[in-house]
Amino acid sequence: MADLHLGDRFDVVLLGTGLPESIVAAACARVGQSVLHLDRRDYYGGNWASFNLRGLQDWIRDSTTGEARGERGEEEEEEGGGEPARHAGDDAETLVPLGGDDGGAGDVGDVEVFYYESEEPKEQEQQQEQQQEQQQEQQQEQQENGDMAQGADAGASGDEGSEVGEKAKEGDSGSEVTATGDQSEGSAGRKTAALIHFSDVVKNGRRFNIDLAPNCLFARGPLVELLTKSQVSRYAEFKSVTRVLTLLHGHVQQVPCSRADVFSSRRVSLVEKRLLMKLLELSLDHEQRAHEFAAFRGKPFASFLQARQLTPNLRHFVVHSIAMTTEEVSTEEGLAATRRFLASLGRYGNTPFLFPLYGSGEVPQCFCRMSAVFAGTYCLRHSLKHLVVDSSTGRCTAVVDCTGKRIACDAVVMSRSFLPTSLRPAHGHRAVSRAVLITDRSLLPADSQQVSVLSVPWPEGGRRAARLLELPSSTHTCMEGTHLVHLTCEGRPGGSARGHLEPIVATLFRRATEPPEPPGADAGLALRPRVLMALYFTLRDGGSEGSEGTPGLSTTPVLPPNLHLCSGPGPSMDCDSAVKQAEDIFRKICPDQDFCPAAPNPEDLIFDDVAAATDVAAATDAAATDAAAATDVAGATDVAGATDAAAATDAAGATDAAAATDVAGAMTTRGGGDVDDGGSGGGD
Numbered sequence: 001m002a003d004l005h006l007g008d009r010f011d012v013v014l015l016g017t018g019l020p021e022s023i024v025a026a027a028c029a030r031v032g033q034s035v036l037h038l039d040r041r042d043y044y045g046g047n048w049a050s051f052n053l054r055g056l057q058d059w060i061r062d063s064t065t066g067e068a069r070g071e072r073g074e075e076e077e078e079e080g081g082g083e084p085a086r087h088a089g090d091d092a093e094t095l096v097p098l099g100g101d102d103g104g105a106g107d108v109g110d111v112e113v114f115y116y117e118s119e120e121p122k123e124q125e126q127q128q129e130q131q132q133e134q135q136q137e138q139q140q141e142q143q144e145n146g147d148m149a150q151g152a153d154a155g156a157s158g159d160e161g162s163e164v165g166e167k168a169k170e171g172d173s174g175s176e177v178t179a180t181g182d183q184s185e186g187s188a189g190r191k192t193a194a195l196i197h198f199s200d201v202v203k204n205g206r207r208f209n210i211d212l213a214p215n216c217l218f219a220r221g222p223l224v225e226l227l228t229k230s231q232v233s234r235y236a237e238f239k240s241v242t243r244v245l246t247l248l249h250g251h252v253q254q255v256p257c258s259r260a261d262v263f264s265s266r267r268v269s270l271v272e273k274r275l276l277m278k279l280l281e282l283s284l285d286h287e288q289r290a291h292e293f294a295a296f297r298g299k300p301f302a303s304f305l306q307a308r309q310l311t312p313n314l315r316h317f318v319v320h321s322i323a324m325t326t327e328e329v330s331t332e333e334g335l336a337a338t339r340r341f342l343a344s345l346g347r348y349g350n351t352p353f354l355f356p357l358y359g360s361g362e363v364p365q366c367f368c369r370m371s372a373v374f375a376g377t378y379c380l381r382h383s384l385k386h387l388v389v390d391s392s393t394g395r396c397t398a399v400v401d402c403t404g405k406r407i408a409c410d411a412v413v414m415s416r417s418f419l420p421t422s423l424r425p426a427h428g429h430r431a432v433s434r435a436v437l438i439t440d441r442s443l444l445p446a447d448s449q450q451v452s453v454l455s456v457p458w459p460e461g462g463r464r465a466a467r468l469l470e471l472p473s474s475t476h477t478c479m480e481g482t483h484l485v486h487l488t489c490e491g492r493p494g495g496s497a498r499g500h501l502e503p504i505v506a507t508l509f510r511r512a513t514e515p516p517e518p519p520g521a522d523a524g525l526a527l528r529p530r531v532l533m534a535l536y537f538t539l540r541d542g543g544s545e546g547s548e549g550t551p552g553l554s555t556t557p558v559l560p561p562n563l564h565l566c567s568g569p570g571p572s573m574d575c576d577s578a579v580k581q582a583e584d585i586f587r588k589i590c591p592d593q594d595f596c597p598a599a600p601n602p603e604d605l606i607f608d609d610v611a612a613a614t615d616v617a618a619a620t621d622a623a624a625t626d627a628a629a630a631t632d633v634a635g636a637t638d639v640a641g642a643t644d645a646a647a648a649t650d651a652a653g654a655t656d657a658a659a660a661t662d663v664a665g666a667m668t669t670r671g672g673g674d675v676d677d678g679g680s681g682g683g684d
Helices: 019-030 053-065 074-079 083-087 120-156 159-192 198-203 222-230 259-264 270-284 290-296 301-307 312-322 331-343 362-373 497-508 576-589 610-625 639-643 645-652 657-667
Strands: 009-015 035-039 093-097 108-115 238-240 243-248 251-254 353-356 377-380 384-390 396-401 406-415 430-439 452-456 466-471 483-490 530-541 563-566
Touching: 009 019, 019 035, 019 222, 019 362, 019 406, 019 563, 019 576, 035 362, 053 108, 053 530, 093 396, 108 497, 198 530, 222 362, 222 576, 243 312, 259 270, 270 312, 270 331, 290 301, 290 331, 301 312, 301 331, 312 331, 362 377, 384 406, 406 576, 430 497, 466 497, 483 497, 497 530, 563 576
Parallel strands: 009 035, 009 406, 035 377, 243 452, 406 563
Antiparallel strands: 093 384, 108 530, 238 353, 243 251, 384 396, 396 406, 430 483, 430 530, 452 466, 466 483
């Protein structure tokens, strides 16, 4: 730690690399604010992160033991342990200790993981292989016997018979070769479709990218608009969700979303199609046609749908899969939610949703990369111990890191998980129940790989349906031949994640150790995917959906006004609340600045010094167009390069320090090495 040289002052200090914090960091760095972004963990994303299988197992261990991954050694903490007392001597300042010694692991509970490995399928595979070998041997014997018989016939006949025999031999041989080739290909196909075991999953663990908080993005939602506006989308790739499914009468069905889907669906009668289309048209223009539902304002959405003579099946589709709400919400809320769904249809695909390739954990890293490109400083495995609060103004004027170093700042942004227990609300926290499954096939098999969203209503009603996201290997989140399944629902007091979600898992899936369904069983039960691994856990958060500030905090001391708290992932499928929260925080820090404007093109920049302009344009072009150069956020940022103008000028290769310092410090990723002494701490 002796060689870690953080700056003495930053405009904004952030603790935690979750999605809201990362967006704030990118927005502040983009408008020229000096940014220091820290995380106690050794990975980006916090509770929004993605892991391969080995990383997930490490996360499970850390969550159950309460330790933080990559936590710096106790000797490093002791090295600066006496430093904070030095700052506490001034009566004009007050030290507010920060919590989060568990690295945020305290926000994770009810962790249960199950691995299913059955020996019976292996025996079946061995029997199949033996049968295939026997069939191939029989085919070879038949071919050899046929060749010998044809040779004998050809020798006994004359020249004419010999010619006919040769033609017959060629024809038979060709037919036999073709048949053998088809059977071999079929055998290969059977091997490809062979049962997958958990041991196969372990061998291919690096092919998995498992999200702690999976999210789909509305095609016209705030996050997609922000990604395109700021050009952060260059750092990621997305895949359209291809199907919206629901569980109705014990069967998984596809929900007709667009006009084409509605009129091509065989499950919806002609009368139902007309009723549904009228409702969808009303939802799109519900603000202008308010008189058509004026009598139902404030009344349940289900009552309005029933009054429009929608059948129970259609009401189920609209409430749970299109509006994605409950029957108890008001009519105006239900219509607004339906309009939001319909507004995103057709922009990128047949459904309104996008999913990031390699998992939702890529999105926070994309914003961290943008911040690093604009001279943001990143340091993993590094935390804050105290806030230094001015006793007269109540504002936070500095922070003290884990080594005892004092860093002056104008604003602090951090995750709620780093608040000390004494400052957290005693009740009213939000909880999200999660389940992660690795399965061997899709819930609704199709000819091609499908990204599916499924809604599962609760029998008792009153809550939003549980959300199921099924991802094939084409999303680069799982190995070939498997599917990654995420289930999310609102947590309930007194229950565990497994208690909430296991009934759904038992309905839709079967454990790999369970025997196959007996002959004559229901076709849906017989085709249930096999679960190879199941993980249940609960994510707890101190705030409400979309909140910013400290709702529910009635304890003292009062938190500084320039301390901004970010909530963790919620039960919603989208990330809209995180974007709104980040923008609200940015407006308080930089009220007169644009929120995440687009990065300028290098050719649009004008410089007085031609030599400096050439070098800086080359550097900014590399930073803006080469995503690989920005993949490792920590590797893209040098503390000295971000805070010292002379070092930034040398890193950019500029010849005129006065002309190149401002632009190179803001635009280039050639900042040097990682500030984390633990090596590259990038998002890969």
